[in-house]
Amino acid sequence: MLNPPTIFGGFIERNFVEMKKVQLLKLAHARSGDKGDASNVGLIARKPEYYPILKEKVTADVVKKHFTGICKGKVERFELPNLYALNFLLHEALGGGGTVSLRNDAQGKTMSTALLRLEIDVPDELVIE
Amino acid sequence: MRQKEFIRIASGQGYWGDLPQAPYWQVSKGQTDYLVMDYLAEVTMSILQKQKSRDPKLGYAKDLLSVIEKILPLVVEKNIKVITNGGGVNPQACRDAIFEIAKKAGVKGLKIGVVYGDDIYGRIDELLGSGIDLKNMDTGDSLRTVRDRLQSANVYFGAFPIAEALRQGAQIVLTGRATDTGLTLAPMIYEFGWNEQEFDKLAAGIIAGHILECGGQSSGGNYLKDWKNVPDLANIGFPIAEAYPDATIYITKHNGTGGLVSVDTIKEQLLYEIGDPREYITPEVIADFTSVKLESAGDNRVKVFDIKGKPPTEFYKVSMAYSDGYYAIGTLTYGWPDALEKAQAADKIMRQRLKNLGFEYDEFHTEFLGYNSCHGPLSPVTSELNEVVLRVAVRGNDHDAVDAFGRQLVPLVLTGPPTVTGFGGGRPKPQDVVAYWPSLISKTAVKPIVEVTQI
Known part of the structure; x- marks a missing residue:
């Protein structure tokens, strides 16, 4: 996808960046589990150079919106630059938590890949294997 | 005692119901000094409390007995120490049952340590009466709202009481509700003489414990990044922490086993079930997961180092369970x-x-x-x-x-x-x-009790 180019007097501004949509699955791996009624999702960049993109694009707000209908509470985000990783806490996401929850996935074990469904915009020149 | 150059602590069970053959593999397939096994989930204690109320000789993880039966001869022969929280709400009865197994196997002189005092189910009214409110740390609700439906209440003790049992010569240490991470930290405290103020070292032991506490989940199990290329999961080698006195840790597994230990398998486990990574709170230290450095150190071998920790809180966590419909x-x-x-x-x-x-x-x-x-x-x-x-x-x-x-x-x-x-x-x-009813209690209100017995 293209970011709408800004046109000044007939030429396109030089610093626009062409963007493409990429599913997080290509950029990161993840593991998830439960902390009471909160699900923790650890998101790890597949390559160190992807980490700044994750940090910029996968904000708490973006994740909250992505999990509409699943996460009823707030989303907290923590940074672990040493591991090129982000940790998310999705509050009120597990139907009351481990032992009370009626969900098939009561412990949120598959929240990891639910997050990896998210599509984000990345610069076109970013090489993705 | 001459200090060892390093010790190898092997994870044998990540939860009650984990791969039953794993503990034997860990003591038989290579060098192991300590075998640690986690059996307790948040509400396991309520099931055990029910069993104990029906039969005073029950109330511990019964599956532990068949594991001990299988590994005991090798454990004795190789002088491997076993640490587990499978004692549940009745570590003394668990000890007696293991002594029976030892007798039948002709094992003499076995020393077993128990750590208890964590079970405050029988003290709830006394504690409430003395002004300790045990309110729900998530909701702030008073325990009185569920008091009559309470089924179990246990304090999470840490590594120091286990280290004390080791110091008194226990070859097997059975605890009640000890933290999963404390099982792994305890041998480091005992072997290397770490004290309660060495927060960076304690944090390193805790993080090693976090890596070990879910068994195969750090050695290729449930590994998302490249799961199709994890070799031979049928014979997965459970993780081993090789710990050094300066708190450098290597995570590895026995040679010839399946699975995978890599920087990426360790990363996935480090991020499992954590909240704020700067504030991983345990009874002995607050560990900082943002300080951890990882480095590949050969085949199926990862160096874990540079870990920082800070002083713990004044509280123990309390895990309670109540019936709710x-x-x-x-x-x-x-x-x-x-x-x-x-x-x-x-x-x-x-x-x-x-x-x-x-x-x-x-x-x-x-x-x-x-x-x-x-x-x-x-x-x-x-x-x-x-x-x-x-x-x-x-x-x-x-x-x-x-x-x-x-x-x-x-x-x-x-x-x-x-x-x-x-x-x-x-x-x-x-x-x-x-x-589940999580709560906090002042460390001054409860005391771990350590008891070592020999047959």
Whole structure:
């Protein structure tokens, strides 16, 4: 996808960046589990150079919106630059938590890949294997 | 005692019900100095408390006995020490049962340590009376709201009491509710003489414990990044922490075993079930997961180092369980064509029938396995499903209503949408809901007790 180019007097501004949509699955791996009624999702960049993109694009707000209908509470985000990783806490996401929850996935074990469904915009020149 | 250059601590069980052959593999397939096994989940204690109330000789993880039976000769021969929280709410009875096994096996002079004092179930009224409110740390509610339904209450002790049992010569240490991470830290404290003020070292031991506490989950199990290329999971080697006195840790596994230990498998486990990574709170230290450095150090070998920690809080965490009504879960399988539509129609019919009968629930939850039980509303329908499993579940305080739910499910087979199967399990019956009550207690209000006995 293209970011709408800004046109000044007939030429396109030089610093626009062409963007493409990429599913997080290509950029990161993840593991998830439960902390009471909160699900923790650890998101790890597949390559160190992807980490700044994750940090910029996968904000708490973006994740909250992505999990509409699943996460009823707030989303907290923590940074672990040493591991090129982000940790998310999705509050009120597990139907009351481990032992009370009626969900098939009561412990949120598959929240990891639910997050990896998210599509984000990345610069076109970013090489993705 | 001459200090060892390093010690190898092997994870044997990540939870009660983990791979039964793993502990024997860990003591037989290579060098192991300590075997650590975690058996307790949040509400396990309530199940054990019930068993103990029926029989005072029960109340511990019974599966531990068959493990001990299998590994004891090797453990004694190689002088491997075993540390586990499988003592549950009755570590003394667990000790006695293990002594029986040792006698039968002809093992003499075995020393077993027990750590207890964590079980405050019998002290609740005394504690409440003395002004300790044990309020729910998530909701702030008073314990009095569930006092009469309480089923268990245990304080999480840490590594120091276990280290004390080791110091007194115990070869097997059985604890009640000790932290999973403390099981791994304890041998480091004992062997290297770390004290309560060495927070960076304690944090390193805790993080090693976090890596070990879920067993194979750090050595290739549940590994997302490249799971198809993890070799020989059938013979997965559980993780081993090789710890040095300066708190450098190497995570590895026995040679010749399957699975994978890599920087990426360790990263996934480090991020498992954590909240704020700067504040990983344990009884002995607050560990900082943002300080951890990882470095590949050869085949299936990762160096974990540079870890920082800071002083702990004034509190122990308390894990309590209380009964909170009933639940029931049932499934039916619908086949092609229109599998999803049929399952959705069946769900609707069932809800209507229960409503017509006047039954109500705190929660009525429907999922369609094969379509949306993992990712809920994020699940796209990409093509027509060959089959789908309708999974319905209810929860509430009215036992009759939950029972009625079970009675309404199977009749759908002959009175609902067509081509349905998978009802062989019969009518889902009401089960007790055991809810979790996390709390905090001042460290001055409870004391771990260490007792070492020899036969």
